[in-house]
Amino acid sequence: MELYSLTIHEIAKKIKSKEVTIREVLDSVYSRIDSLENKVNAYINLTKEYAYISADKLQKKLDAGEDIGFLGGVPIAIKDNMCIKDVKTTCGSRMLENFVAPYDATVIERLELAGAIIIGKTNMDEFAMGSSTESSYFKKTVNPWDITKVPGGSSGGSAASVSCDMAFAALGSDTGGSIRQPASYCSTVGLKPTYGLVSRFGLVAFASSLDQIGPFTKDVTDMAIMLNAIVGHDEKDTTSVNLDKIDYTKYLINDAKNITIGIPREFLKEGLNPDVKEAFDIAIDKLIKLGAKVIDVNLDYIKYSLATYYIIATAEASSNLGRYDGIKYGYRTDKFDNLLDIYKKSRTEGFGEEVKRRIMLGTYVLSSGYYDAYYKKAQKVRTLIINDFKRVFEECDIIALPTAPNTAFKMGEKNLNPLEMYLEDIYTVPVNIAGLPGISVPCGFCHFNMPIGLQFISSAFEEEKLLQLAYTYEQNTEFHKMKPNI
Amino acid sequence: MEDKIKEYEVVIGIEAHAELSTKTKIYCNCSTEYGADPNTHCCPICTGMPGVLPVLNEKVVEYAVKMGLATDCSIAKFSKQDRKNYFYPDLPKAFQTSQFDLPLCTNGHVDIFVNGAQKTIGITRIHIEEDAGKLIHDEFTGSTLVDMNRCAVPLIEIVSEPDIRNAAEAIEYMQTLKGILEYLEVCDCKMQEGSLRCDVNLSVRKHGDSKLGTRTETKNLNSFKAIQKSIEFEIRRQIEELENGGTIYQETRRFDDNLGTGYAMRTKEDAHDYRYFEEPDLAPIVLSDEYVSNIKNNLPEMPNVRRARYIEQYMLSEYDASQITNSKRLANYFDKTVSLCNNPKAVTNWIMGDFFKMLNELGLKINESKIIEQNLANLIKLIDTNVISSAMAKKVFVEMFETGKDAKAIVEEKGLVQITDESAILKIVEEVVNSNDQSVSDYLAGKDKAIGFLVGQIMKLSKGKANPTTVNELLIKVLGAKK
Numbered sequence: 001m002e003l004y005s006l007t008i009h010e011i012a013k014k015i016k017s018k019e020v021t022i023r024e025v026l027d028s029v030y031s032r033i034d035s036l037e038n039k040v041n042a043y044i045n046l047t048k049e050y051a052y053i054s055a056d057k058l059q060k061k062l063d064a065g066e067d068i069g070f071l072g073g074v075p076i077a078i079k080d081n082m083c084i085k086d087v088k089t090t091c092g093s094r095m096l097e098n099f100v101a102p103y104d105a106t107v108i109e110r111l112e113l114a115g116a117i118i119i120g121k122t123n124m125d126e127f128a129m130g131s132s133t134e135s136s137y138f139k140k141t142v143n144p145w146d147i148t149k150v151p152g153g154s155s156g157g158s159a160a161s162v163s164c165d166m167a168f169a170a171l172g173s174d175t176g177g178s179i180r181q182p183a184s185y186c187s188t189v190g191l192k193p194t195y196g197l198v199s200r201f202g203l204v205a206f207a208s209s210l211d212q213i214g215p216f217t218k219d220v221t222d223m224a225i226m227l228n229a230i231v232g233h234d235e236k237d238t239t240s241v242n243l244d245k246i247d248y249t250k251y252l253i254n255d256a257k258n259i260t261i262g263i264p265r266e267f268l269k270e271g272l273n274p275d276v277k278e279a280f281d282i283a284i285d286k287l288i289k290l291g292a293k294v295i296d297v298n299l300d301y302i303k304y305s306l307a308t309y310y311i312i313a314t315a316e317a318s319s320n321l322g323r324y325d326g327i328k329y330g331y332r333t334d335k336f337d338n339l340l341d342i343y344k345k346s347r348t349e350g351f352g353e354e355v356k357r358r359i360m361l362g363t364y365v366l367s368s369g370y371y372d373a374y375y376k377k378a379q380k381v382r383t384l385i386i387n388d389f390k391r392v393f394e395e396c397d398i399i400a401l402p403t404a405p406n407t408a409f410k411m412g413e414k415n416l417n418p419l420e421m422y423l424e425d426i427y428t429v430p431v432n433i434a435g436l437p438g439i440s441v442p443c444g445f446c447h448f449n450m451p452i453g454l455q456f457i458s459s460a461f462e463e464e465k466l467l468q469l470a471y472t473y474e475q476n477t478e479f480h481k482m483k484p485n486i
Numbered sequence: 487m488e489d490k491i492k493e494y495e496v497v498i499g500i501e502a503h504a505e506l507s508t509k510t511k512i513y514c515n516c517s518t519e520y521g522a523d524p525n526t527h528c529c530p531i532c533t534g535m536p537g538v539l540p541v542l543n544e545k546v547v548e549y550a551v552k553m554g555l556a557t558d559c560s561i562a563k564f565s566k567q568d569r570k571n572y573f574y575p576d577l578p579k580a581f582q583t584s585q586f587d588l589p590l591c592t593n594g595h596v597d598i599f600v601n602g603a604q605k606t607i608g609i610t611r612i613h614i615e616e617d618a619g620k621l622i623h624d625e626f627t628g629s630t631l632v633d634m635n636r637c638a639v640p641l642i643e644i645v646s647e648p649d650i651r652n653a654a655e656a657i658e659y660m661q662t663l664k665g666i667l668e669y670l671e672v673c674d675c676k677m678q679e680g681s682l683r684c685d686v687n688l689s690v691r692k693h694g695d696s697k698l699g700t701r702t703e704t705k706n707l708n709s710f711k712a713i714q715k716s717i718e719f720e721i722r723r724q725i726e727e728l729e730n731g732g733t734i735y736q737e738t739r740r741f742d743d744n745l746g747t748g749y750a751m752r753t754k755e756d757a758h759d760y761r762y763f764e765e766p767d768l769a770p771i772v773l774s775d776e777y778v779s780n781i782k783n784n785l786p787e788m789p790n791v792r793r794a795r796y797i798e799q800y801m802l803s804e805y806d807a808s809q810i811t812n813s814k815r816l817a818n819y820f821d822k823t824v825s826l827c828n829n830p831k832a833v834t835n836w837i838m839g840d841f842f843k844m845l846n847e848l849g850l851k852i853n854e855s856k857i858i859e860q861n862l863a864n865l866i867k868l869i870d871t872n873v874i875s876s877a878m879a880k881k882v883f884v885e886m887f888e889t890g891k892d893a894k895a896i897v898e899e900k901g902l903v904q905i906t907d908e909s910a911i912l913k914i915v916e917e918v919v920n921s922n923d924q925s926v927s928d929y930l931a932g933k934d935k936a937i938g939f940l941v942g943q944i945m946k947l948s949k950g951k952a953n954p955t956t957v958n959e960l961l962i963k964v965l966g967a968k969k
Contacts, residue, residue, distance in 0.1 A: 083537045091536075101537060103530055204536040209766035237539050238769050316766055319571050322580025323534050327632070329578070343573055366571075366761035375763060 003028035004165040005483070008074050008222040011168060015073040018062070022055040022073035022117070029075045029119060033166045036486060039147060041139040042161040044080045045088055046120035051075065054117045069115025071229055076111060077167035079158050080121035081128055082213065083202040084108050091204050092124040092136035092154075095330040095350035105202020106234045107171060107213050114229040122157030122170060126352045127321065128178055128206045130154050131424045134415060135354040142411070143185060144484035145450055149408040152182030152424075155216070159186040162216040164486050169226055170216045175206050176309050177404070177428025179214045180440035184403035184453025187442040187482060189217045189470070191227070192428075194460045195435035196241040199234030205320040207313035208239075210432040219480050220441065220471040224248035227463060243461060251464035256290040256472045259465070261456075262297035262396030271423060273406045279444035279452040280402045283473070287400075290472055297392045297399065301384040305430040306422060308385065311365050311378035312433075318362030324350060357418065382433055389434045393459045398469055401427045403440040403453030431457050439466045442479035451479075487722075490729055494690045496721050497698060498650035502663055503641050504673040505617060505681040506549045512616045512640035513540030513583070520679050524622070524633035532638035534579030539767050542567075546640040547590065547771060549672040550614045551781050553642055554591025556666050556788055557609050561778050565590050567614070567765040572758045575632050576619035584643075586762040589613035590771065596666065597790055598658040599808050607659050608647030615641050642672075648687070648698075653717040657710050660684060665789040665812040683708040686717060689734070690724045699724070700734040704741050704748055716741035719748050792817055800830035806838055815853045826863030829870060836862060840880065844887055856890030857883075865893035873897065874904050875954055905951045908960065911944075914952065915960045918943045919968075929965055937961065 003011065003025055014020045030048065037043060058068045078084065081091045083101035085108075090096045108118065125135040133141045133156025141156045143149040144164035151160040155172030159182035162170050172179040174192035183190025191214045198213045205211060215226035228249065233242040263284065268277065288294055324330035326346025333345035351359070365374035392399065404424050414421040431438040436457055443454035454473070458465045474480050511518055514531035531538045554561050568586035591612035598605050619634040644663060650656050664682060667673040675682045684707050689699035704720060707713045719741065724734050741748040787795075789811045796807040811817045820837060824830045837852075841862075845855060865882060868874045874882065874897055885896045897903060905911060918940055919926055928936040944957050 081537075089536070096536065099536060101530070101535065103535075103537075105537060201539050202537045205767075207766075236541060238541050239539075239767065315763060319569050319581050319761070319763070322571060322573065323536070323578060325573055325580055327575045327578070328533065329536060339575070363761065366763055368759050368761075371761075371763075 002032070002165075004032040004168075006168070007218045008071065008168050008225050012070065012072060012074055015062070016068075022059045022062070023052070025073055026051055026055050026075055026117065026119070029165075029167065032164075033120075036144075036164055036166060039142065039486065040144055040160050040164060040166065041141045042122055042157040042166055043077070043120045044090055044092065044123050044136075044138050044157070047084070047087055047118055048120075050087070051117050051119050054112075058115060058117070069113065070225060071111065072115030074116050074168050075119040076116045077120055077122050077158055077161045077170035078108065078118055079124050079155050079170070079172045081124060081173055081204045081206075082107060082171060083204070084118060084121070087121065089121070089204065090138070091128070092126045092138060093351065093355070094137040095324045096204075097137070097331065099329070101202070103202065106199035106236060107230045108202065110230050110232070111171075116229065119167060122155070122161055124157055125154035125178075126355050127204070127317070128154040128173055128175055128211075129317070129354050129358050131177070131181055131421050132409070132411070132414065133157060133182070134411060135352050137352060140411060143408045143450075144486045145187065146408070147486070148410055149450065150185070150411050152185035152404070152408060154178040154182075156182050158216050159183055159188055159190065162186070162188045162218060164484050168218070169222055171213055171230070172216055173203055173206075173211055173213050174428075174432065175210045175212075175313060176432050177425040179216065180428050180438055180453065180455060181404045181424060183216055183440040184455075185408040185451060187451030187453075187479065187484070189220055189223050189439065189441050189480070190453075191215060191223055191439040191463070191466070192431060192437060193227070193231065193463060194437045195432075196239050197231050197437070197461065197463070199232075199237040199240045201234055201236040205316075207316040208320060209316060210309075210313055212432070220467060220474045221249070221252055223439070223470070224252055224467050227467075241461070246464065248464060248467055251468045252471045253468050254472050254475045256287055256292040256469060258291075259398060259469055260293045260295060260396040261287060261469075262295055262392055262399045264299045264302060264392075264399065264401070265296050266298060267302055267401065267427075271405050271426070272402065273446070275446035276402050276405060276407065276452050279446075280400075280454065283443040283454045284400060286476065287469075287473060290476055292469070295396055297395060299385075299388045299392060299430070301381060301388050302430050304381050305385060305433050306426055308378045308381045308433055309425070309429040310361065310422065311374050312382065314358045314362030315366050315375050316362070318359045318366065321351075321355070321359055326350070354418070385430060386434045389430075389436060389459075397458065397465055399457040401455045401457065403427060403455040407446045407450035407452060427455060436460055437463050437466055439470050441470045441474060442482070443473075443477070444479060445482075487726070487729075491722070491725055493692055494721075494725050495693050495695075496651055497648045497689050497691065497701075498652075498656055498717065499648035499687040500646045500650065500656060500659060500684050501687070502644040502646075502660065502682065502684040504553075504644065504663075504667050504675070506546055506640040506642060506672055507674050507681075508543055508545045508549065508640055510543055511638040512543050512546050512614070513638055516638070518639045520676075520681070522635055524631070524635065527635040528637060533634050540583065542768055542771070543640065546614050547773070548781065549640075549670070550590050550612060550642045551773070551778060552670045552672055552785065553644070553667065554594060554612050555778070555782050555785060556670055557591075557594035557596050557612070557644075559591035559594030559609060559612060561773065562588060562590055562592065563773050563775075564588065564770055566770045567768045568762045569765050570760045570762055572760055574618070575630070576621050576637075578619070578634065578637065582616060582618065583765055583768070584615035585613035596659070596662050598655065598662050599804060600655050600658050602804055605649075605655065607649045607655075610645040610647055612642050612644050615643060617641050653714045656686065656713055656717055660710065660713060661812050662789070665814070668814040669786055669789055677708050677710070680708050684713065686713065686720070688717065688720050688724070690721060690728070700736050702734065702737050702739050704739045705751070707741060709743070712741060712743045715743070715746055716748055719746065723748065789814075789817075800824070800834070802830065802834055806834050810834070810837060813852070815851060819852045819859055822859040823862050823866075826860055827866040827870070829866050832866045832869070833862070836866070836883070840883055855887065857886050858890075861886055861890075861892050868893055868897060872904060872906055872953065874902055875950075877954065878902050878904065878950060903951065904953050905948055906953045906956060908956060911948070911952050911956050912960050912964075914944055914947050915957065915964050918947060919961070919964050926965065926968065930969060937965075
């Protein structure tokens with residue numbers, strides 16, 4: 001068995017016991033990247049040189065008998081919208097093609113504190129806007145399970161890299177499903193933490209009230225380990241909460257008894273692919289057999305989630321992306337006559353279609369005369385959705401849903417109809433609207449063998465409950481062990 | 487035209503911007519110090535680098551609440567910050583973080599005194615926000631450069647009700663705000679550096695009209711002179727326009743202080759749509775009753791209270807009391823000097839008279855002068871104990887102002903001690919009377935003026951040292967004997 005195909009908990013043990021050197025681990029994962037990257041296109045940049053320097057430092061410490069952290073020597077990939085000092089952070093955009101931040105995102109500091117080695121920056125939809133990673137300015141990442149299909153998005157590079165062992169784990173960001181949906185499409189575990197659990201400092205903002213960083217891992221155990229590394233209050237992010245740190249690995253308990261799962265059946269009718277529906281039903285049956293109690297719940301306002309999302313997210317994005325105006329940040333056009341001309345041309349040339357579409361939508365919904373009808377109303381609906389979830393969580397511990405209504409689609413298939421693409425987020429978006437945590441775990445394959453994801457949602461800051469149920473499900477199924485044949 | 491102007495009522499509202507004198511900026515740890523080399527007081531946060539997040543400086547809230555309490559505002563227990571979106575090169579984030587619909591302070595007022603009459607000016611709101619950077623136009627290369635040192639320096643915007651009716655009231659209102667800000671020590675109020683500046687909203691209407699006229703907004707006035715001149719200019723411009731059958735357009739204007747004229751910058755049609763919305767990166771500002779009352783209980787004595795105290799305790803005129811209490815430094819100087827010489831009237835006269843004049847000529851603040859409180863008190867004591875005359879004191883004062891020396895030292899050095907010995911003065915008086923027959927007979931013939939000449943001669947002969955009161959008394963006595 002190749003080293004790259006192991007999980008974090010397996011490789012970390014081998015490194016610590018000196019069965020393998022950190023260099024050997026890095027060699028293994030980079031050789032995997034070398035052999036697959038021209039097909040998969042998961043990475044925008046590799047940080048090889050820096051990775052080997054870190055590897056040698058860590059090895060030295062280890063050899064000297066020092067603690068190298070619970071992620072000591074583990075190679076991890078980072079979505080290219082998280083800043084790493086002195087490394088390009090492009091956000092998949094021409095606009096930031098040459099942007100180098102002079103600081104590390106808090107999650108980078110925390111991963112490195114735990115001993116992780118950053119091996120590269122992964123491809124993504126431009127500014128994390130998209131569900132297929134096709135809107136990247138640089139390249140199109142493919143789905144390792146079928147290279148004619150998309151990996152999902154916007155964190156498609158991170159999902160693809162983990163699913164075909166081009167990284168042991170990866171960080172993504174999830175604004176409306178950008179971790180869970182590609183995790184589902186690529187058959188990895190993906191978790192979007194509660195809003196405020198993980199610091200956003202250093203994450204290039206798309207929609208500030210919805211964005212959250214989370215990991216992609218090969219199994220649930222690794223997810224608990226990754227969470228241990230990245231959660232926690234950060235005084236640089238006032239929206240990050242100050243809670244007592246807990247050890248998530250303690251909740252890796254194979255027991256679904258006493259867990260009540262709520263299913264919003266109303267929400268599972270329209271637009272749900274029959275294969276996905278079937279896999280979901282089988283998964284629920286399995287959980288019942290494992291002792292979980294399953295009840296029906298009603299989320300009355302959840303049907304407005306997508307509309308609410310596309311108002312709030314685009315409004316915030318239109319403001320967050322204002323700074324890319326060709327003056328201090330971002331691409332600047334070559335030829336211009338005056339200030340207005342710099343703005344117009346730089347933004348026209350620097351941004352792609354989807355980003356421009358969302359900036360225009362967001363600008364529109366915030367405009368005077370439309371603000372009340374759109375943005376203000378969306379904020380009110382958001383409150384209703386939050387209250388809806390609160391009410392339902394009085395009846396159950398976990399809500400279960402498919403992660404996405406379909407399996408991965410063909411590249412180019414939904415590009416002409418943005419609305420159809422937006423519908424792929426229908427089961428993930430409500431979680432962001434309400435600021436809740438959600439996890440996607442592999443739960444089967446469709447009739448043409450594309451992965452399907454099962455999503456668990458809990459109350460805010462109850463990630464340990466998600467992990468326990470996901471772990472129980474994983475321990476009693478084999479889907480997470482399946483690897484793409486690439 | 488002047489008659490026409492009288493037919494109109496002027497309605498003015500002022501938006502004052504005060505830079506808060508916190509050590510660090512509103513959302514990062516950069517220094518707020520003025521005058522540093524361009525782009526040396528900035529960091530990824532205040533320049534809005536991709537990925538950064540703001541963290542609110544709590545001092546900013548404290549200072550704004552102080553100002554709110556000092557102007558009788560209600561303090562919001564729950565307020566939030568909003569983004570005001572627009573593109574401009576001095577605004578690297580392309581939005582200014584401000585407060586829109588839920589400001590920290592609302593519904594307050596200040597009292598101003600114009601021509602001895604008190605008037606209340608309502609304060610609609612006070613909110614916190616960040617300043618923008620500065621554009622520097624390089625005439626030599628024709629390029630425009632951005633200095634981001636001022637980006638995210640904390641400001642409060644103080645919005646008045648349209649209660650102001652003329653330039654004098656506007657000036658007095660700004661003076662009053664300045665006084666309060668200085669007393670609270672929340673703003674250094676250096677108008678020439680832009681740390682206190684204002685926008686003036688102005689409209690005119692015929693007396694008796696119930697409907698307000700269309701208003702214009704003149705932006706960024708940073709001296710009292712500019713405020714006054716721009717208001718006078720704009721009143722005249724609007725009335726002339728209306729009298730000539732023209733229309734006033736709602737527009738943003740600038741005032742060129744050097745040329746003394748205003749000009750339109752942009753009209754309502756191309757006004758910005760700022761697309762305000764709640765800043766999602768900052769939590770709402772929630773204040774406890776305890777927090778607010780704690781600040782309230784620790785407010786220093788405010789100018790209006792001090793003014794009342796001066797009138798009551800020291801019998802100062804309303805005008806003098808206002809002038810002195812408008813500046814905290816001046817009032818502190820006054821208090822200390824009075825405590826040292828126990829003669830508030832004399833201290834007032836010196837400060838309001840020669841001292842003010844000489845400070846103004848050099849553009850100095852009272853604490854920048856060489857005369858320390860003890861010296862002024864000593865000078866007053868020398869007069870009060872008849873050691874020197876008022877006339878001599880004026881000369882001593884000039885010397886003190888220039889050298890910073892103590893009054894006593896100057897008096898001794900120059901031998902300026904007053905002659906109060908009656909027999910010595912009488913000798914001089916008699917000498918002058920005997921050698922000026924003409925003036926004496928003029929006086930005796932009823933020409934009172936002649937006495938002035940004789941006094942002058944006596945003072946001259948005594949080298950200015952004779953006590954003038956004694957001189958007068960003795961001279962009249964000697965001349966009376968000749969009748």
